[in-house]
Amino acid sequence: MFMNIRDLIYIRAVSKLKHFGKAAEVCGVSQPALSTQIKKLEQELGITLFERDSRSVQITDIGQDIIQLADEALSVIDNIRATAEEARDPFSGQFRLGAIPTIAPYLLPYFIKKNYDAFPKLKLHFQEDITERLNQALLNGELDAAILATPSENPKLDVIRLYDEPFWAVLPTGHSLQTIDKIRTEHLPFEELLLLTEGHCFRDQALDLCQLSATLGTRSIRVTSLETLINMVAAGQGITLVPAMALSGSWTTDQGVFTKKLDDPNAYRRIYLTFRKRFPRRQLLENMADLICTNLPSSVQRIAH
Amino acid sequence: MFMNIRDLIYIRAVSKLKHFGKAAEVCGVSQPALSTQIKKLEQELGITLFERDSRSVQITDIGQDIIQLADEALSVIDNIRATAEEARDPFSGQFRLGAIPTIAPYLLPYFIKKNYDAFPKLKLHFQEDITERLNQALLNGELDAAILATPSENPKLDVIRLYDEPFWAVLPTGHSLQTIDKIRTEHLPFEELLLLTEGHCFRDQALDLCQLSATLGTRSIRVTSLETLINMVAAGQGITLVPAMALSGSWTTDQGVFTKKLDDPNAYRRIYLTFRKRFPRRQLLENMADLICTNLPSSVQRIAH
DNA sequence: TAAAAATACTCCATAGGTATTTTAT
DNA sequence: ATAAAATACCTATGGAGTATTTTTA
Numbered sequence: 001m002f003m004n005i006r007d008l009i010y011i012r013a014v015s016k017l018k019h020f021g022k023a024a025e026v027c028g029v030s031q032p033a034l035s036t037q038i039k040k041l042e043q044e045l046g047i048t049l050f051e052r053d054s055r056s057v058q059i060t061d062i063g064q065d066i067i068q069l070a071d072e073a074l075s076v077i078d079n080i081r082a083t084a085e086e087a088r089d090p091f092s093g094q095f096r097l098g099a100i101p102t103i104a105p106y107l108l109p110y111f112i113k114k115n116y117d118a119f120p121k122l123k124l125h126f127q128e129d130i131t132e133r134l135n136q137a138l139l140n141g142e143l144d145a146a147i148l149a150t151p152s153e154n155p156k157l158d159v160i161r162l163y164d165e166p167f168w169a170v171l172p173t174g175h176s177l178q179t180i181d182k183i184r185t186e187h188l189p190f191e192e193l194l195l196l197t198e199g200h201c202f203r204d205q206a207l208d209l210c211q212l213s214a215t216l217g218t219r220s221i222r223v224t225s226l227e228t229l230i231n232m233v234a235a236g237q238g239i240t241l242v243p244a245m246a247l248s249g250s251w252t253t254d255q256g257v258f259t260k261k262l263d264d265p266n267a268y269r270r271i272y273l274t275f276r277k278r279f280p281r282r283q284l285l286e287n288m289a290d291l292i293c294t295n296l297p298s299s300v301q302r303i304a305h
Numbered sequence: 306m307f308m309n310i311r312d313l314i315y316i317r318a319v320s321k322l323k324h325f326g327k328a329a330e331v332c333g334v335s336q337p338a339l340s341t342q343i344k345k346l347e348q349e350l351g352i353t354l355f356e357r358d359s360r361s362v363q364i365t366d367i368g369q370d371i372i373q374l375a376d377e378a379l380s381v382i383d384n385i386r387a388t389a390e391e392a393r394d395p396f397s398g399q400f401r402l403g404a405i406p407t408i409a410p411y412l413l414p415y416f417i418k419k420n421y422d423a424f425p426k427l428k429l430h431f432q433e434d435i436t437e438r439l440n441q442a443l444l445n446g447e448l449d450a451a452i453l454a455t456p457s458e459n460p461k462l463d464v465i466r467l468y469d470e471p472f473w474a475v476l477p478t479g480h481s482l483q484t485i486d487k488i489r490t491e492h493l494p495f496e497e498l499l500l501l502t503e504g505h506c507f508r509d510q511a512l513d514l515c516q517l518s519a520t521l522g523t524r525s526i527r528v529t530s531l532e533t534l535i536n537m538v539a540a541g542q543g544i545t546l547v548p549a550m551a552l553s554g555s556w557t558t559d560q561g562v563f564t565k566k567l568d569d570p571n572a573y574r575r576i577y578l579t580f581r582k583r584f585p586r587r588q589l590l591e592n593m594a595d596l597i598c599t600n601l602p603s604s605v606q607r608i609a610h
Numbered sequence: 611t612a613a614a615a616a617t618a619c620t621c622c623a624t625a626g627g628t629a630t631t632t633t634a635t
Numbered sequence: 636a637t638a639a640a641a642t643a644c645c646t647a648t649g650g651a652g653t654a655t656t657t658t659t660a
Contacts, residue, residue: 003382005310006650020615033651035615040649045389048585051446053461054614054658058446060585061399062392069385076378077308080371084350087367094366141356141363155634156358280353280365311625325640338626340640345624359634359639460659 005077007041008070010034011049015067018057090281092121095288098134098146099126102202102226103271106245107147107292114295115288122284130199138276145275145285147292149201149243152274159272160289164301165243167209167267168259170233175258177239182263185209192238194229197222205269206241233257243269244299270303310382312346313375315339316354320372323362395586397426400593403439403451404431407507407531408576411550412452412597419600420593427589435504443581450580450590452597454506454548457579464577465594469606470548472514472572473564475538480563482544487568490514497543499534502527510574511546538562548574549604575608 006027013023014034024034042049049063059067087093099108108126115124127134127143131150137143138157151159169183177183190210196203223229226246233240234256247259261267273289293302311332318328319339329339347354354368364372392398404413413431420429432439432448436455442448444461456464474488482488495515501508528534531551538545539561552564566572578594598607 003310003385004650005308021613029650030652031615032617032653036617037650039616045386046393047389051581051583051585052615053583053660054612054616055461055660057615058581058583062389065388065392066385069381069388073378073381073385076374076381080308080374080378081350083370083374084352084367087370088351276356278356278358278363280356309625326638334625335627336640337628337642341642342625344641357640359632359637359641362640 003041003044004037005074007037008074010037011041011063011067012070012074014038014050014057015059015063018059020052020057089121090284091119091287094123094125095145095281095284096125096127096143098137098143099128100131100134100146100148100201101128101224102196102200102243102246103147103149104128106243106248110295110297111292114291118287118291119284131201132199135274138274141276144279144281145273145288148272148274149205149269151270151272156276156278157274158277159274160285161303162271162273162289162292163296163303164268164270165245166300167206167241167262167264167269168244168247169239169262170230170242170247170257170259171239172233172236173256173258175239177260178258183260185262185264185267188241189239194223194232194238194240196226196229197224200224202226202243202269209241209264209267230257245297248297248299268301271300308346308349309342310379312342313379315342316346316368316372317375317379319343319355319362320364320368323364325357325362394426395589396424396592399428399430400450400586400589401430401432401448403442403448404433405436405439405451405453405506406433406529407501407505407548407551408452408454409433411548411553415600415602416597419596423592423596424589436506437504440579443579446581449584449586450578450593453577453579454510454574456575456577461581461583462579463582464579465590466608467576467578467594467597468601468608469573469575470550471605472511472546472567472569472574473549473552474544474567475535475547475552475562475564476544477538477541478561478563480544482565483563488565490567490569490572493546494544499528499537499543499545501531501534502529505529507531507548507574514546514569514572535562550602553602553604573606576605 010023010027013026014020017023017026020035020038021031024031027034038049045066047062047066048060049066051058051060104126112124115122127137129137131148134143134146134148135152135154135157138146139154147162149165169177169188171177177187180187188210190212193206193210193212195206223232226242229240230242232238241262244261273285273292275285279285296302315328315332318331319325322328322331325340325343326336329336332339343354350371352367352371353365354371356363356365409431417429420427432442434442436453439448439451439453440457440459440462443451444459452467454470474482474493476482482492485492493515495517498511498515498517500511528537531547534545535547537543546567549566578590578597580590584590601607
């Protein structure tokens with residue numbers, strides 16, 4: 001014996017129609033079913049809601065109060081259904097997307113407009129941070145997905161592969177390598193290599209490619225953006241590597257640098273959409289990944305699914 | 306499959322404890338019971354409320370919204386229970402009492418204070434009107450009870466007998482009847498009789514006692530209060546009959562009238578507490594009737610129950 | 611007599627229990 | 636290996652149906 005949402009619907013119907021039989025019909029149940037349920041509710045509450053005989057139904061004072069509250073409760077319940085109904089569309093609601101600093105400023109401009117066109121009901125929120133903190137945010141539910149260049153090793157997370165992004169060399173104009181047709185990794189003067197500060201995954205990826213220890217390049221001042229790195233190259237402070245999409249702003253020799261894609265099959269990184277395995281709107285993730293892949297610049301290689 | 310109040314309690318518990326097992330314990334059910342109910346609710350709503358695995362439970366965005374609404378709904382449900390709980394006391398809430406004009410001004414002063422002392426939580430509302438309209442108000446639920454001098458013939462209504470009220474003759478000082486020791490009905494000069502307007506039951510009761518036709522006394526101007534009637538007697542315009550309690554204001558010969566109880570076993574009227582048979586707070590009616598009976602002036606005869 | 615609510619009973623859907631499996635750390 | 640949720644399966648409660656009775660205008 002426990003008050004039921006259906007009971008509230010029953011007493012609301014009776015209070016409106018002042019007739020058990022008609023109320024039962026409206027509720028789609030038999031008159032005895034409705035009568036017994038109302039009687040049970042009255043017993044549970046210990047009060048009489050309706051004064052009734054075979055001719056008429058009258059609502060008691062307390063019944064009036066209770067039914068007003070029942071109306072309130074039912075309207076909140078309706079609200080629950082409506083809220084759920086609206087949210088049932090996986091392409092609606094909010095979506096919190098993270099991206100690392102060596103991707104966000106280059107990829108998102110492509111992405112935002114397309115995304116809005118494809119999912120107009122989706123409210124996108126962005127967060128730019130380094131891989132570690134994005135992973136953290138994913139795990140504690142502050143983010144729904146993140147665009148990373150690192151395949152997560154956390155078993156709670158899963159990924160969709162997006163694209164492969166080649167590495168380009170950035171050298172000061174007039175550098176001896178400018179005359180070489182195909183620049184390979186081993187051609188690079190490692191002692192001149194400028195890198196982002198620790199924590200940025202691209203730093204590790206570059207070091208990895210060059211088979212250098214992590215301690216190298218720490219002499220440099222703390223650099224947290226690829227733009228700054230290229231500017232440093234232009235100022236003759238060394239050379240650097242950048243991911244392909246960082247060059248879509250078309251750096252030219254006019255600005256004191258020249259750029260060349262590394263002629264090396266290993267000189268690329270793989271970009272992933274990372275998310276919690278349990279994230280419920282999986283379809284949204286798939287569609288969003290597709291959207292990203294079909295709107296990439298030609299400098300990167302899309303991965304088909 | 307229909308959303309249940311219990312389901313809302315379950316999801317509230319899980320959202321608080323972030324743990325299905327502990328939530329189940331708090332709810333007093335087994336973990337599988339709670340798990341399956343929540344899963345069914347999620348299916349019914351078509352959304353995921355919790356992201357869960359064997360290590361952790363996280364609330365989804367939409368889950369957060371739904372649980373907030375569930376909290377609202379549950380608080381209204383609590384309100385329903387609390388309201389019912391409070392109203393379970395039949396001596397609380399409001400009570401709308403009617404009384405006829407030949408009773409209300411004389412009885413209620415005795416009654417109000419005693420009633421408040423006996424039922425401090427009861428909010429009394431009074432309505433003074435003629436019998437017919439009070440009966441009407443009783444039947445359509447505008448009144449809970451009425452003090453009448455007419456035993457209701459309506460089968461929906463029931464009565465508790467309260468007291469018998471003798472009739473007194475009111476005559477102008479110096480009237481020939483003043484010298485008679487025991488005034489009997491047949492002594493009265495019917496042609497001098499002043500009465501209330503039609504609709505007042507006391508008019509009919511007086512006519513009935515004197516075995517007069519209803520047309521008599523209509524020559525008089527419209528009088529709707531016993532006070533006025535007595536003043537008219539004092540002014541020498543005739544004689545009248547009044548119910549005993551109307552004289553508790555102690556009219557004296559100084560004011561030009563003398564009063565005498567009629568020496569006639571039929572010269573009284575019976576007063577009833579009238580109410581709908583189905584009125585749920587029967588105990589309150591009984592106690593209120595007792596209260597009235599034990600606080601009457603000696604001019605009337607209480608009826609024991 | 612007629613109309614409506616209450617009661618009696620039977621049935622079945624489903625909430626809940628126990629035991630077990632799956633999953634992830 | 637452990638902790639927790641999910642699943643399987645069985646039981647029992649209680650909501651709903653049909654038939655009938657009671658009530659009252």
